[in-house]
Amino acid sequence: MDIFEALFTRRSIRSFTAEGVSEEDLDMVLRAAMAAPSAHNSQPWHFVVVRDEEVRKAVAARHPYAKMAADAPVVIVVCANPAECKEEGFWQQDCSAALENILLAARGKNLGTVWCGMHPMEDRVEPVREILGIPAGINILGLVVMGHPAQPFRKVDRYKAEKIHFDRW
Ligand SMILES: Cc1cc2nc3c(=O)[nH]c(=O)nc-3n(C[C@H](O)[C@H](O)[C@H](O)COP(=O)(O)O)c2cc1C
Numbered sequence: 001m002d003i004f005e006a007l008f009t010r011r012s013i014r015s016f017t018a019e020g021v022s023e024e025d026l027d028m029v030l031r032a033a034m035a036a037p038s039a040h041n042s043q044p045w046h047f048v049v050v051r052d053e054e055v056r057k058a059v060a061a062r063h064p065y066a067k068m069a070a071d072a073p074v075v076i077v078v079c080a081n082p083a084e085c086k087e088e089g090f091w092q093q094d095c096s097a098a099l100e101n102i103l104l105a106a107r108g109k110n111l112g113t114v115w116c117g118m119h120p121m122e123d124r125v126e127p128v129r130e131i132l133g134i135p136a137g138i139n140i141l142g143l144v145v146m147g148h149p150a151q152p153f154r155k156v157d158r159y160k161a162e163k164i165h166f167d168r169w
Contacts, residue, residue, distance in 0.1 A: 006107040009153040013112025016072040016147035025109045026074065029146070032105030033078075036097035039090035045098045048077040048132050055131065059143070062127035066116040072147035076102060077132060080139040092119065095141040102144050112149030118142045 030047060050056055051074055060070035069075045078099045080091035099115060106113045118124040118140050125140045
């Protein structure tokens, strides 16, 4: 798929078919995640891939806006190990770049995704940490719910010329 087709038709998909995600597609999506840029190329990301239905249901029950995690075949929780960062304060940006790559790579494979935010909401982070056994000291950015879409990928154009400031604000 053309990269611009993927970019402009990536939508948050919140309803999924029962079809599973192939190992090959999952592998490609995770490879895309780790192809992201990161500060000092430190690549501090870690990914918890949740396929177990009971665990997905437990996550869905504890995140106020991720109910679809119960129904989609895969949930990827994007984490960072701050000990792998070369400078403080960039892990959110590193992990966001990786997470966006997941969304776009999935679109390239005709898989639907939705980014469900967690950091900095402790009431979303801590229950998921507990359910998945993510150690204290590992940061959790958010999660991606992924599967075959049961809704169309609509194209949107959010271009606003007034958002662009040439040479100075
Ligand atoms: C940081 C962040 C947190 C988000 N959290 C949620 C969430 O918890 N649940 C959800 O359904 N969508 C969530 N979204 C998806 C946004 O609602 C969605 O991207 C936005 O409405 C634009 O729609 P689009 O993704 O279809 O272009 C989140 C997106 C971002 C970037």
